[in-house]
Amino acid sequence: MVDAVTNNATARISSGSSMLASNFETFLSLLTAQLKNQDPLSPVDSNQFTAQLTQMAGVEQQLLTNDLLKGLLAAQQGSGLSGAANYIGRDATAVWSATKFTTEDKATWSYELATNAGTAKLQVLDGAGKVVWEGDAPDKTEGVHDFTWDGSSTTGAPAQDGKVYTLKVVAKTTSGQTVDAQVLTRGRIGGVEMYDGQPYLTIGNSILPLSSVIALEEAAQQNLNS
Structure with a gap:
């Protein structure tokens, strides 16, 4: 484009x-x-x-x-x-909710809450936008938290290996007000590809546009040695 x-x-x-x-x-x-x-x-x-x-x-x-x-x-x-x-080799944080599920690595995201939430639900959606899994967020406090989906579903059908899924977070305060939240992809940048003239980064099982990156850091020493 x-x-x-x-x-x-x-x-x-x-x-x-x-x-x-x-x-x-x-x-x-x-x-x-x-x-x-x-x-x-x-x-x-x-x-x-x-x-x-x-x-x-x-x-x-x-x-x-x-x-x-x-x-x-x-x-x-x-x-x-x-x-x-x-950017290859650096740790990045991007506002991006899509990742590929594999039976080996599962599917991993991070989510951020602007304030403490009274309730926080996570939803995993398939490529058609259908909710295949829904459950309580593991942490409802303000800040960034990690979440790994093992591929189980509320419909009974397991996740398909190699398919792309997205995460959605819905959080509210104890009084019922909406809590600002966003889904993040975090990890080490392993490669760069070009699509329609725009650079995309590879982070784990996610391929995301460079424009979605909101933070960059030097890669942790343990990651560099692994």
């Missing part, structure tokens, strides 16, 4: 530059012809001539601006993957 938008913008700039360049050449030709054929007894008004020169300078400035924009777009396209690669 991002790549398509960038390519479209580049094409529009190039098209605009060609039109401006053509108009610029035509303008110069007309101005030169006007100066050559003007009546010596009634020369072009100086104010009018100044205005024409100003228009010509404006067209030239627009051409330079278009060249600069194309350069910036090209640099943006080329730096996405290499820039994101600098």
Whole structure:
């Protein structure tokens, strides 16, 4: 998507530059012809001539601006993957709720509560948005908490290995007011991939956009040695 938008913008700039360049050449030709054929007894008004020169300078400035924009777009396209690669090996926290379930690693998320909650429910949803498991959150206090889903379901059908599931948290105070909450993905960044021109990071069984990352830290020593 991002790549398509960038390519479209580049094409529009190039098209605009060609039109401006053509108009610029035509303008110069007309101005030169006007100066050559003007009546010596009634020369072009100086104010009018100044205005024409100003228009010509404006067209030239627009051409330079278009060249600069194309350069910036090209640099943006080329730096996405290499820039994101600098994050490999670092511990990250992202606002992201989707992860792949495996029988070996299960499915792991974190959730954050803005304040202490009277009740807090967690829901695991499948790819169609259907709730396949629901239960009480293991911790209802303010802060970040971890949760691992073993694949069991309230419908009786076990989780499918390799399928993507998402987590949802619903929390309320003892008086029934909604508690602000969000689902997080935390872990060490193991790789970087590009999708539609946008860099995505691999954290455990999750692949998430770089834009979803809200915190980065140096990887813990024990993780680096493992």
